[in-house]
Amino acid sequence: MNPSAAAPILRLHRIRKEFVPSGGSAFLFPSRRRRSVLAVDDLSLQVAGRETYGLVGESGSGKSTTGRIAVGLLSPDSGEVLFRASPSCDLSRLDGVGRGLQMVFQDPYSSLNPRQRIGGALEEPLVVNTDLSGAERKKIVLDMLKRVGLSEGDALKYPHEFSGGQRQRVGLARALILRPRLVVCDESVSALDVSIQAQILMLLKKFQEDLSLSFLFISHDLRVVRYVSHRIGVMYMGRIVEEAETDTLFGEPRHPYTQVLLSALPGARPRGERRTAGQQEAKEVFDRPDPRGCCAFHTRCAWASERCRAEVPPLRSVVDGHRVACFLIASSTAP
Template sequence: MTDQDRPILETRALGKRFSIGSRFSSEGKRTVHAVDNVSLTVRRGETVGLVGESGCGKSTLARCLVRLYDITDGELLFEDDDITSKSLGELRPLRRRLQMVFQDPSASLNPRRRVGDLVAEPLRIHTKLSSGEIAKRVAELFDLVGLLPDHVMRYPHEFSGGQRQRVGIARAIALNPDLVVLDEPVSALDVSVQAQIVNLLADLQEKLKLTYIFIAHDLSVVRQVSTRIAVMYLGSIVEEGPAEEVFSAPAHPYSQALISAVPVVETTPSGTRRRIILTGDVPSPLNPPSGCRFHPRCPIATDRCRTERPEPREHRPGRKVACHYPTI
């Protein structure tokens, strides 16, 4: 097995549940099934795009992958090392190799500190570099992400949204990580700025040999940056495969509906593109449906779908689908 084929990160039936309410509530405690039975493999050097509707569990899964959340069920392996239950002290050496860029750059940067100090902080915590060496490294990082040297003295509010996200990216790559989890890094930005950040991430991946997990709800962006796509619905992955294959021939009914909503120039011979409109609301993770989680909204659901939950199955090399009747 080559380094390219060897998993850098792997989840096995990973789950995350939250308890809400209390004994003082009339309803008592209830359980939110935020992430449910997710098995995912990320190989070195690739970009895995994670897509799905808002509220499907993408951001919760992201925080589980970098162990910002404790994991309720299953296993999480980083380079074959089981980090599922490692303590904060045991995780500390791994923090420099496993980093995250958050969705809202304004919320992830301390407004009372200069951005140069924010980017320098992981270097102070995890390295033994001198003050001069740290200042030199911060200047290098600012240059890498397209910021000017004098920007180190500014505060977050003095930057645009795109510049703040560049600061967040600089902080994430400061320790030369192996894997970066990008939690909707462009969703809060204007379209023109989105393109700049996407291009920056691609350049950094090539220069620094990074592996990405790219989370977004904009499928056009995900298609542009991803090697492989994983489609999430109600906390579970329902389809996974090479990006172009999933986009050109989605096999799960939910994937088909999502991709049919992506704006394209091409049309069918009749001059229109078939759009699949899902009916009904997304079920609550407090009370997920029995059987297939998607069956209440699925146009091809049968009695089997309502009672038997489909497991992700590899229908051909690299293509996994959790559906009893995939079009593959």
């Protein structure tokens, strides 16, 4: 059974986040008017217990902003973040500890103290957040090192003594040491070689089973997201434009942008030979158009009509569990 049928553990409801430029030097780009960026707009998603929800989209589409909002590192301008049915975005603990939320970044090395041994770094969250004795903490740290495929001896090493893949194991161990319910992985394997990526992804799957974990898995790499996710949300300029179970998304992509994304995969040919006008003629745009009040993809979509330029297409259900934000697609439910 797909875990998404279970009760949601994390729910983002109509999240909006705009970054407004502050002052800055008047000598840099004096002629260019700095405008605000609508990083996330009216975004809703939910992640169930033991589910991995993949968030994909090109650079700047708002994936990291969404992840940071989910764990409470960033507050949304509006909308709700609900974690296990309790409002979480107003809690002051920035790292989400205590709410059972953690985040793993692309390179956890940057958040490790180069002069602290790994054992100490892993023990720190336990010292700060629990009343466990030194012996109990040590047992948990050594057990976690083994779980992520490192050895007890690694506890005495410093961060620079680890390879990229090992560092990511350390990052995972640190995120999991307080036994969170949900982990946000933001490009957590993107910098690794393919074979090392596969090892870390298998580890994530194992942890999901062993520890009943949920993941919000963020990546621009569709193959990686396909491998780990039960469901996938495709983001384009701050909005989810399509959401479906993984097999459905890859087998029957509906949104022209999703079709463009999938057609870029080696050997991919969604729905046999069928190619849409959007797919054939998607244009490159190098300037970020303002996505307010229109379908943000209209500048690249060969099918765009007047309506696409004048209205935001709502994310509507086309069949059970498959939602698409496109005026071209007939929906099963009224907007």
